[in-house]
Structures are given as C-alpha cells and as structure tokens.
Amino acid sequence: MNLRAVIVVALGVVTTIVLLTIVPKGAADEAVPSVAAGGAVTTLPLGGTTTAPSGTTTPTPTTTGKSGKGNGTTTTTTPFVATGRSTVKLGSTGDDVTALQQRLNALGYNAGTANGTFGAQTQTAVENFQKAKNLAADGVVGPTTWNALATG
Secondary structure: OOOHHHHHHHHHHHHHHHHHHHOOOOOOOOOEEEOOOOOOOOEEEOOOOOOOOOOOOOOOOEEOOOOOOOOOEEEEEEEOOOOOOOOOOOOOOHHHHHHHHHHHHOOOOOOOOOOOOOOOOHHHHHHHHHOOOOOOOOEEHHHHHHHHHHHH
C-alpha cells in the first residue's frame, strides 16, 4: 500500500469519526454527509424524502422543533383542507378551531396556542387575516374565510 492510499484511508476514518460525533442520534429524517471513494463529499437523505412532480403545487410547510440532543428541526408539509369545516366564532371549541389556530399561526397571524378554544386572541388574528384578504372582518370563520385560509 502506498502513502497516498494510506492517507486517503486515514482521512476517511477521521471523517467518519467526526460525522458520528456531530450528527445527532435519531436524525433519521435529516441529510447526512457521506464520503465517497476518492474523498468527494456528498449529502445523502435518510428516511422518507419525496419530491413532488413538476407542475404540482405543494401546501405551505409547517416547521416543528425536535427536542433532545442537537435540537434540530424537521419540516413537514401537510395540506390545509377548507372543505367540510364548520363555521366557528368567538366561544367555539373543537378540532376546527385547533386547525384554524394552527393555520393562522403558520401564516404569521398570532392566534396564540392551538388549544381548540376560540378566544379573543384567535378572534383578533382572524380579523387581521380577513382585513389582509379584503374580506368582511367580522371574526367569524365561514366558507369564504376557510377558502382564503387554504390559499394562504
């Protein structure tokens, strides 16, 4: 074995040790650098990464934090469905209110904690969203507001 081959192998071992040290455990959905033969570094996705075909629209992604060592974040994309939702207003409770609060927060309107209770903070966020979309700012979320929320 010549000196060049020994150096390449040694660099590969050092790189592997460094990567094992800095990549947090449980990072199954994150991209991890990999060293190919000859020392080229590439990034390999781990887990279920999918690519949408060209010409399709993707929903607005929501980002959630991951606790534990490394404090990385994982971005998940979930569609926001407006059809079939009930009309909600101040005092309403339930899953539709939780979805409303999550969507308003994702769009940058501070609806507070998504707890499923339509309170004053959620009402203010709805009214601000409705004003921004040139809708009647009455704080009531019916079909027109649900559809506007779906398009962002």
